Amino acid sequence: MKPRKYLKVYKKFLHTSLASEFEYKTNILIDLITAILSLIGSIFLLSIFFQNTSTIGGWEFEQALIIQGIYTILNGITNTWFNPNLTEIVKHIREGTLDFVLLKPIDSQFYISLKKINPSGFLEIMLGFCLLLYCIKINQINLNLGFLALSLITIMCSICILYSLWFFISTTTIWFVKTWNATEVLRSFLYIGRFPLNSFSFSLRIFFSVFIPIAFITTIPSEVFLGLSQLWKILLEGAVTIVFLTTSRKFWLFALKFYSSASS
């Protein structure tokens, strides 16, 4: 591993993909409106839930907004990096262009995961941060360095888990060729991350902590924000992150053994 080489290559990736994305300027504008409307829609939905109750699964409306903020940031990150790149794997495998990636003197996972970037997701990330700042104000959270460090760590962990999930699903393309829809399934399950985990029934809660760790992705970072989270949960999230990252890496290397180019 040569970090400097990878940094240089990444700069080139950024340059080329930004240049091609800015070809479609109105598209970026439409995506911005979509992101704003989507946030308004989910807050509207949340307000319907809170019409006649003050808490859902022990979360007040103001606290549940934090989850929305974190979800929006993560969704923005998904739209900026994961979605454009990892759906490309399907294309690489179907058209046999994965050969060219594997032949390059660079790590294939690095290339496949970071080649493209979709700038319209940035706006969503910013929207999420604005909502979080607003939440900090209305929930009267006092900022200090420890709190900031802790919330940053948990959000980073969430991003890593999310990335591993996406990467894991996309890797299965090597066997099934058309897993475009598998990412769609993941997307629809991740939708649940907009709501506090405690608002679901016990069996679904287990499902969403073990199989698809949505609990770790949005709920724990939000608890950290509110200062409710216990230390063991944060440590557990760290452990889960490491497990997910290493298994998804191993799974990719394992899957590559079964890759037999197109038409062979």
Add this chain to the structure above:
Amino acid sequence: MISNLIQRKIFTLLKVQYSNMLEYRVEIALWAISGVIPFFMLNIWTNNNLNESINISDVMLSRYFLCVFFVRQFSVVWVVFSFEEDSLMGKVSPYLIQPLNPFFRYLAQHLAEQITRFPFAIIIAFFFFIFNPGSIWIPNLGILLLSIISTFLSFLIQFLIQSIVACLCFWTEKASSIERLLFIPTLFLSGLLAPVASFPEYVKSWIYLTPFPYLIDFPANILSGNTTNISGGLSMQILWIILLFPVFRKIWFAGTKKYTAMGS
């Protein structure tokens, strides 16, 4: 003679597309699974007793969300994405020469996919009833027929709207981002995530003038036996189709005039 010809065309198209769709059973099964969001929503509603405030019993609400799942399964439209790909790849040119509007081809594709999807939807419903034995009910034949008609009308409305958006491909190349924008109000206002009956008054006052509640909420209400204005709803659906169809024709003729194949 002419009707015979049309019938033969439609029959052949359907047969071809159906065998085509059967090739992608796994993919369609995954599509069906990705539509389970309504069940998660149901879980939030009943687990927090939110339905008490809107006067819908647990059983009625679970039937409602099951019907939402069904209506959504049989009214999903993706014509924009197909058409965008075909027009970027230049596949539209041969279609235009044929003495048949290419949108009939897409329509047949959608209908064939719905037939393929049917068994998977039934399996998912079966599992739903295992977990929720209290909500089993058998709608009578008249209701079933009415709900099938209204689901089909809802499908037609969405198909027309998307076809209009798809025709924008003649001008912009990336019309799918407009579709993603339009999907946001559909997601939050159609009753997919919360029944329209639960919406606050300031939304209810105008929402019935838009096409959204007739896409999912209205057919699902008929099928599940929740109270709804059947004749009013059906006439609104037909009205929207009558309004949208000329728009589609106009934009189609304008678009085909504007169309230039790649390389011209």
